[in-house]
Amino acid sequence: MVPREEAIARMQAYQDALEQALGRSRSHYDALFDKPPGRILAHEIDMDKVVLRVSRFELELLGYREDQMVGRPVWEFIVMQEVAQRAMDKKLSGSVELKPFVRTFVRADGSPLPMVLLDRHRKDENGSIVGIRTVGMETPGHF
Secondary structure: OOOHHHHHHHHHHHHHHHHHHHHHOHHHHHHHHHOOOOOOEEEEEEOOOEEEEEOHHHHHHHOOOHHHHOOOEHHHHEOOHHHHHHHHHHHHHOOOOOOOEEEEEEOOOOOEEEEEEEEEEEEOOOOOEEEEEEEEEEOOOOO
16 A cells, blocks of 8 residues: 555545546546555545435445445444544535544444545636545555
């Protein structure tokens, strides 16, 4: 697995690339989102914390089908759901800085998977927050 600093740098670069692709066209963005570089996962949620889309790699890593994740609250796939919900509420309100963090997801088989994650706000044309795009990687040991 990748050391923490390298993982964060890769995730930041991917988030930047997604922003640039979105500025070019939706098709560029969709292509990059669906095929992230390396072993980076990606998903997007709306203001209700519902999964809007999820990358193929994340589906493979967690063992879910797309129809099992999309349309469901993201916290259903996370260990310590109440903590995750409170953190997402703060992030969606824009009241906290978005920094790398560790969260443990639950695979389809019930096993835990700790990951380091990096969020970016999804915004509308007026600059209002409409959700969050999260990218992540498996954590190397105790991050």
